Amino acid sequence: MAAETEYEPVIGLEIHVQLKTRTKMFCGCELSFGDPPNTHTCPRCLGLPGTLPVINAQAVHYGIMIGLALGSQIAARSQFHRKNYFYPDLPKGYQISQYDVPLCSGGRLGEVRIHRVHLEEDAAKLVHAGSSGRIHGAERSAVDFNRGGTPLAEIVTEPDLRSAEAAREWLTLLRTTLRAIGVSDVNMEEGSLRCDANVSLRPVGSSELGTKTELKNMNSFRFLAQGIRAEVERQTELLRSGRPVQQETLHFDPASGSLTPLRSKEEAHDYRYFPEPDLVPLEATAEMIDAARAQLPELPSARAERFAGALGLPAERARELAFRPELGDFFEVALAADAGAEPAALANWMQTLVERLGDGADPASSLVTPQAFASLVAMVSEKAISRDAGREVIELLVAEGGDPGTIVEREGLGAISADDDSLSAVVAAALAADPAAAEQVRSGNMKAMGPLVGYVMRETKGRADGGEINRLIREQLGL
Secondary structure, three states: OOOOOOEEEEEEEEEEEEOOOOEOOOOOOEOOOOOOOOOOOOOOOOOOOOOOOOOOHHHHHHHHHHHHHOOOEEOOEEOEEEEEOOOOOOOOOEEEEEOOOOOEEOOEEOOEEEEEEEEEEOOOEEEOOOOOOOEOOEOOOEEEOOOOOOEEEEEEEOOOEOOHHHHHHHHHHHHHHHHHHOOOOOOOOOOOEEEEEEEEEEEOOOOOOOOOEEEEEEOOHHHHHHHHHHHHHHHHHHHHOOOOOOOEEEEEEOOOOEEEEEEEOOOHHHHOOEEOOOOOOEEOOHHHHHHHHHOOOOOHHHHHHHHHHOOOOOHHHHHHHHOOHHHHHHHHHHHHOOOOOOHHHHHHHHHHHHHHHOOOOOHHHOOOOHHHHHHHHHHHHOOOOOHHHHHHHHHHHHHHOOOHHHHHHHHOOOOOOOOOHHHHHHHHHHHHHOHHHHHHHHOOOHHHHHHHHHHHHHHOOOOOOHHHHHHHHHHHOOO
């Protein structure tokens, strides 16, 4: 019996980013999330006859910033087009977008290549009836035009991702990068970051792409990963049973885990693109590009490389700090405090601090100052206090703030000196209390050290250094 063919996923993402401008893409209506429906509209964004679009210069500036951050080539001359389709949330019957000459082309973020970045306007928002199926006593859907015309940057990747987890991790990096450069709130819950995934399968080892499907508008990182996994499973079952994959657009329901066809997948010709007759081509001058480049901060990926290269942090720890700016900023201020703490030790203790504060917390908003944190780490590194005592001090700093030296003195947490005879006495008591463990250690079973070290730590309230305890145990057992 022949073995079943193994397939690998091939995944590309299309990300829509709402740009953080004051007004819409082609009119002067202010942008606002959560305001009453249809209160931010005008004849221009409603597509009324006789109105003409005007390009938002700030949106162009943000688009160039995104392109530079992703290493893209900025087009000297790009073109807006009309993308024609009919839907209730599109009042003009077309969307102003960019087609064959986008603002940005190429580039890379991490291991994923960028195909293009282009500017366009958002559609309005459909508000569907709830479970009752009725709005104001009738079965209907309503349209809120506040969002219509919001500036968008669409980022399209090459199909370089190979798993749902990789897609989720990369989208997290992209969001961190966009937030760092300040072009968007990138809040998936509010819709300022929306992601579609193109998914296909091919036999392992093949270089040809399979038939792709598109998962639309997944509004959380968790749902993105769940939807991709579900679609990979669905396509795998189809291919293994000899059935073809149809090119179509799908909706993923995270509550049921089901995938529902929305429509057959459109091709470019379905939209009947043609140049927007009311807009001249967009020229990105050297001055515009220089101005955008001057506003770029250090990017998260570059920060991670610096943490790993210049500071010698492990790559994973460097990414953890760099990809969460609030952690990276706190870490760097603590390092600059010059309290004597080494970068690697500070980075390791950052993980302990985050655990005590709670996942997602910003250390800068806590009672723990970077200076106090650096002093604590230095005290542990210098063996002025034990690691267990350091963890206790962290908890007290989180609860009440203050100076770690004062806390150590007040709580009696200072380390017991190696020259202190009382530590030798406690080690002797540990050996006497557990002769079986002592004999196992004497016979070469070092795992039996655990109960003996634990005894000493309990008796000294964590003030003894683990390495010194091990040394004294060996010494007293004649090893």
